Amino acid sequence: MKIWQLTEQIGPEGLKSVEVPSPAPRAGEVLIRVRANSLNFRDLMIAAGQYGPPPALPLIPLSDGAGEIAAIGEGVTKWKPGDRVAGTFFQNWQSGPCKSDAYLSALGGALPGMLAEYTVLSENGVVAIPSHMTFEEAATLPCAALTAWQALSAHGAVSPDQTVLVLGTGGVSMFGLQIAKLHGARVIATSGSDEKLALARALGADETINYRSIPAWDEEVQRLTDGSGADHVIEVGGHDTFPKSLRSLAMNGRISVIGGVSGFSSDLQLRDILAKNARIRGIFVGSRDMFVAMNRAFSRHALRPAVSRVFPFSDAPEAFRHLQSGAHFGKVVIAGAE
Numbered sequence: 001m002k003i004w005q006l007t008e009q010i011g012p013e014g015l016k017s018v019e020v021p022s023p024a025p026r027a028g029e030v031l032i033r034v035r036a037n038s039l040n041f042r043d044l045m046i047a048a049g050q051y052g053p054p055p056a057l058p059l060i061p062l063s064d065g066a067g068e069i070a071a072i073g074e075g076v077t078k079w080k081p082g083d084r085v086a087g088t089f090f091q092n093w094q095s096g097p098c099k100s101d102a103y104l105s106a107l108g109g110a111l112p113g114m115l116a117e118y119t120v121l122s123e124n125g126v127v128a129i130p131s132h133m134t135f136e137e138a139a140t141l142p143c144a145a146l147t148a149w150q151a152l153s154a155h156g157a158v159s160p161d162q163t164v165l166v167l168g169t170g171g172v173s174m175f176g177l178q179i180a181k182l183h184g185a186r187v188i189a190t191s192g193s194d195e196k197l198a199l200a201r202a203l204g205a206d207e208t209i210n211y212r213s214i215p216a217w218d219e220e221v222q223r224l225t226d227g228s229g230a231d232h233v234i235e236v237g238g239h240d241t242f243p244k245s246l247r248s249l250a251m252n253g254r255i256s257v258i259g260g261v262s263g264f265s266s267d268l269q270l271r272d273i274l275a276k277n278a279r280i281r282g283i284f285v286g287s288r289d290m291f292v293a294m295n296r297a298f299s300r301h302a303l304r305p306a307v308s309r310v311f312p313f314s315d316a317p318e319a320f321r322h323l324q325s326g327a328h329f330g331k332v333v334i335a336g337a338e
Ligand SMILES: NC(=O)c1ccc[n+]([C@@H]2O[C@H](COP(=O)([O-])OP(=O)(O)OC[C@H]3O[C@@H](n4cnc5c(N)ncnc54)[C@H](OP(=O)(O)O)[C@@H]3O)[C@@H](O)[C@H]2O)c1
Pocket: 039, 040, 041, 042, 143, 144, 147, 167, 168, 169, 170, 171, 172, 173, 190, 191, 192, 193, 196, 211, 236, 237, 240, 241, 257, 258, 259, 260, 261, 262, 283, 284, 285, 286, 323, 326, 328, 330
């Protein structure tokens, strides 16, 4: 079978295409024919050697993939050949609170990832995908969508009387927009591009702000909310955005600390946190139970993920470069091997 391997952590140039024997499922495992993958900012960081402890190389990259069960191992009861599934980001976080060793079971990091023609996972490490979604759409769910879902729904208690602020128009933020709208909330979206803001409005954003032409976007959020501020910020910007996210916040508001596309350090003012009675919570993707609940909601609302572009399997490094360029809106997808 065809796989991509990260052989050196030097960016997309470190990816090599190789042929290896197809794996076989052992007891309790399923063999998945992968039909599509999606990329996350994390995959760029891992490829460049900027994410946590170095993984064992060569590494099959990517946490995200969807496909169909091709074969089942002995004793598997949850699945049958032909079932449409996606892998879970954390293979060992089934339910309840996140455990300290969850990251040791993350696909495309501590464990081999999904950028392969076939992969073998535990029968507990996959979920059924929504039947209305294509494989390309469902491949966007395991990391970005679930992170936004944990932030807003599983822990955020987002509701129709709230305003949610999403930063930039990448994968997590566009799912944040869609999930907030699904719960009836008002959404303010920011971007450095007017074209992308038009796409965000088409996806449901109520108000948009270009953070390049309006650098004081925190003041604009306060203006758009008549001075009350955003109730929940999906914070993916990090260094450049966190202090302004705090100043955009309503009294008793929440900030979900998710990412740091501009860096993970911060010189925030602690007094802004206490003066706002702010609730600040780190979010680490989500559990299998949360993934199942999210898929139920997405099915009920026939939600369609924002797929920016689909690259052929043979052009995987080009897909990485596309994400790196920041030209995308929503998710970048790689089709399954032919
Ligand atoms: N905690 C978790 O479990 C978890 C899960 C997923 C992702 N993350 C993290 O969340 C972040 C976003 O991930 P992603 O996969 O959604 O990334 P992505 O798809 O690459 O999106 C990043 C977007 O951020 C916007 N951006 C860039 N610089 C910005 C700035 N200075 N101010 C405001 N916006 C800026 C850009 O949008 P525009 O072009 O529209 O401006 C860009 O497209 C990353 O740091 C990632 O590591 C964490």
